[in-house]
Amino acid sequence: MIAFDNSYAQLPAALFERTRPTPVKAPTLITVNTELALSLGLDAKWLASDEGIAMLSGNEVVEGSDPLAMAYAGHQFGQWVPQLGDGRAVLLGEIVAENQRYDLQLKGAGRTPFSRGGDGRNWVGPVLREYLVSEAMASLGVPTTRALAAVSTGEYVLREQGPMPGAIVARVARSHIRVGTFQYFAARNNSDALQGLIHHVIERHYPHLSDADNSATALLEAVINAQASLVAHWQSLGFIHGVMNTDNCSVSGDTIDYGPCAFMDTYSADKLFSSIDMGARYAYQNQPRMAQWNLVNLAQCLLPFIDEEPERSVEIAQAAINRFDEIFITHYTRRMRMKLGLSDEQDNDLELASQLLQLMETHQLDFTISFTQLTTDEANTPFAPGGPLHEWFCSWQERLGGGAESLMAARELMKDVNPVVIPRNHLVEEFIDSAVRDGDYAKFNDMLAAVTSPFKDDHLGTQYAQAPKPEELVTQTFCGT
Ligand code: AMP
Ligand code: MG
Numbered sequence: 001m002i003a004f005d006n007s008y009a010q011l012p013a014a015l016f017e018r019t020r021p022t023p024v025k026a027p028t029l030i031t032v033n034t035e036l037a038l039s040l041g042l043d044a045k046w047l048a049s050d051e052g053i054a055m056l057s058g059n060e061v062v063e064g065s066d067p068l069a070m071a072y073a074g075h076q077f078g079q080w081v082p083q084l085g086d087g088r089a090v091l092l093g094e095i096v097a098e099n100q101r102y103d104l105q106l107k108g109a110g111r112t113p114f115s116r117g118g119d120g121r122n123w124v125g126p127v128l129r130e131y132l133v134s135e136a137m138a139s140l141g142v143p144t145t146r147a148l149a150a151v152s153t154g155e156y157v158l159r160e161q162g163p164m165p166g167a168i169v170a171r172v173a174r175s176h177i178r179v180g181t182f183q184y185f186a187a188r189n190n191s192d193a194l195q196g197l198i199h200h201v202i203e204r205h206y207p208h209l210s211d212a213d214n215s216a217t218a219l220l221e222a223v224i225n226a227q228a229s230l231v232a233h234w235q236s237l238g239f240i241h242g243v244m245n246t247d248n249c250s251v252s253g254d255t256i257d258y259g260p261c262a263f264m265d266t267y268s269a270d271k272l273f274s275s276i277d278m279g280a281r282y283a284y285q286n287q288p289r290m291a292q293w294n295l296v297n298l299a300q301c302l303l304p305f306i307d308e309e310p311e312r313s314v315e316i317a318q319a320a321i322n323r324f325d326e327i328f329i330t331h332y333t334r335r336m337r338m339k340l341g342l343s344d345e346q347d348n349d350l351e352l353a354s355q356l357l358q359l360m361e362t363h364q365l366d367f368t369i370s371f372t373q374l375t376t377d378e379a380n381t382p383f384a385p386g387g388p389l390h391e392w393f394c395s396w397q398e399r400l401g402g403g404a405e406s407l408m409a410a411r412e413l414m415k416d417v418n419p420v421v422i423p424r425n426h427l428v429e430e431f432i433d434s435a436v437r438d439g440d441y442a443k444f445n446d447m448l449a450a451v452t453s454p455f456k457d458d459h460l461g462t463q464y465a466q467a468p469k470p471e472e473l474v475t476q477t478f479c480g481t
Contacts, residue, residue: 002042002055004093006066007101008175011200012193014185016068021058021090022110022120024166026154029053030128030441031448033135033148036172040097040148047149056170057151058090058109065093069112073187074180074247075297077281082187084180084247085114088122091176101204103176104148108168121157123164125432128444130169130258132431136423136451137255142233143226144255145173152439165436174254175204179298180247186301198305205252216305219251220320224295225327226253231291232331235284236339237422238264238367242274242477244282249294260477263422265467267360267367273425273477288332292324338417339371340396341410352399356392363388366467371418375411376457419454421464423447425474 008016029048037044046052054060061067069086076084090109095102107130108122131147138144153166177197185193202209202219212218230253234241241248242260250256260274264284272283282290299317306313329350336353337345360370363382370389373381374396383393400406431443450464459465468474 001046002062002064002093002095002104004062004064004066004104005096005101006064006093007200007204008070008091008094008103009066009068011196012190014071014188014190014193015181015197016070016091017085017113018067019069019090019112020061020067021092021106023059024057024110024153024155024168027053027057027059027151027168028154029056030124030150030152030167031131031445033146036146036148040095040102040172042095042148053151055092056106056149057153057168058106061092067092069114070176070181071114071184072178072180072247073184074178074245075183075294076245076247077277077279081247083114083184085184086112086176087115087118088112088120089171089176095172100174103171103173105171105173105176106168107171108153108166119157121153121155121166122168123157123159124152124167124435125164126259127167127169128432128435128441129428130171132428132444132448132451133258133261133423134171134255135448136454137239139452139454140237140419140422142237142239142255143230143253145171148172165439173250173256174252175201175250176256177201177251178247178256179249179251179294179301180245182251182298182301183246191304194301194305198302201251214306216302217316217320220295220299220302220306220317223251223253223298224320224324226251227291227295228288228324228328229253229331230255231287232328232335234287235332236335236417237419238267238284240264240271240273240282240284241287242277242282244287244290244294246294246297249291249298251298262425262474262477263368265366265368265424265473266364267357267370269357269361273475275476275478288325288328291328292321295324296321335417339414340374341400341412341414343410343413346399349399352396356389356396359389359392365389368419368422369465369467371414372420372460372465375414375418376460415457416455420457420459421450421454423451424464424468425477426468426472427463429474 032047034044067090071085089107092104111120131150148170150169155166156163157166206222209218248257262273264271269285270283272280303313333350382389400410434440434443
């Protein structure tokens with residue numbers, strides 16, 4: 001059983017709509033995340049039992065759960081949409097474990113008051129993709145929502161490609177509060193809801209700010225820092241979110257909403273995967289700027305609470321927003337230093353990293369593999385004598401202090417931050433195909449094991465550590481909701 005807490009349901013009523021998951025025909029467990037269950041104090045065996053599956057599929061609402069759909073709005077690709085909200089997700093309640101509160105949400109649980117024209121459902125492709133990529137991100141140390149379980153529904157959902165097997169993912173998040181949640185109430189001039197939200201977010205995500213002189217300013221600065229740190233982490237791994245709309249921008253600074261996301265193979269600064277992003281708004285190199293754009297929208301919502309005098313509010317908010325670049329660069333430089341095994345700081349470190357990226361781009365090298373080669377052994381790689389990156393390699397070695405010892409020491413540090421395995425797109429598509437076509441999850445499970453131990457060099461030489469062959473290369477991803 002689960003002892004749910006329901007603090008969001010106690011907030012002003014405008015923040016959500018009470019709703020119940022819609023039961024499904026024949027729920028079957030695809031997988032349950034035993035390790036995550038344990039850390040939440042949940043019994044994985046119970047989750048995998050008939051009763052557990054009934055809860056995970058939305059067929060039963062267990063005692064103590066007060067299910068609801070959250071209200072939010074957002075800018076989608078820069079366009080204002082005054083009402084979005086949980087159209088296919090139902091929050092079952094919260095679990096408090098080790099002083100941290102977590103939402104448990106079913107994504108794909110049927111229609112809600114926010115569904116608009118949608119069916120409220122999800123299918124096995126996006127469910128497995130979100131499950132695997134979010135768990136990979138967690139194992140890479142990136143703040144993210146998690147996946148507790150996936151179930152198939154025994155029903156079909158109609159999508160562009162035709163009828164697809166339905167599925168639900170049970171998602172765990174420190175909260176599902178987004179910039180778009182604030183926007184929903186700011187657009188409706190609902191000060192009470194905003195005030196409640198500010199208080200709730202500070203208590204939940206930034207408790208050290210509870211004594212701040214001004215809660216709104218402190219919150220804005222905290223979210224700016226959390227987002228800058230998050231996006232710096234993404235950049236350092238070649239992760240492209242793909243839909244950084246304000247409704248997919250969490251105020252806790254966690255990665256949320258895995259749609260057309262992808263890790264890049266060959267390095268390219270303007271890499272883009274999403275099939276629906278015509279303006280290349282969310283391309284790799286734009287991600288920091290887009291995060292800042294989202295934060296401007298958060299700032300806008302908080303203005304009335306920052307200072308009594310509107311002009312002064314704008315001044316304070318603008319100053320906070322203007323600091324984003326510097327904060328981002330600080331986080332990003334720290335990440336790149338770690339990737340290069342630099343344990344002290346020198347002025348030219350960022351330049352050294354940029355030069356490497358430029359060389360990768362010129363010579364069309366794989367981002368992850370280039371760092372792995374640098375971390376393990378440069379022989380027979382572009383870094384070796386005679387190779388196109390040898391000159392860079394020499395300047396890096398010099399920066400490390402020269403000599404074999406400093407190289408070895410650096411490589412020891414680098415192993416903890418440079419993954420051998422990332423969730424490669426072509427392999428993601430492969431396991432989705434196999435699940436859809438044959439109801440076979442073996443490839444999914446096998447890859448899940450690999451991406452959740454991403455730094456282990458046992459994976460070297462396996463398909464998970466290799467770049468796609470030209471004929472396997474995936475150049476486009478689809479939202480596929
Ligand atoms: P997303 O692109 O996944 O961030 O979703 C954007 C909005 O569309 C959110 O309000 C979702 O709840 C809603 N949405 C996406 N898919 C569906 C669906 N199948 N049924 C109802 N609402 C949906
Ligand atoms: Mg979303």
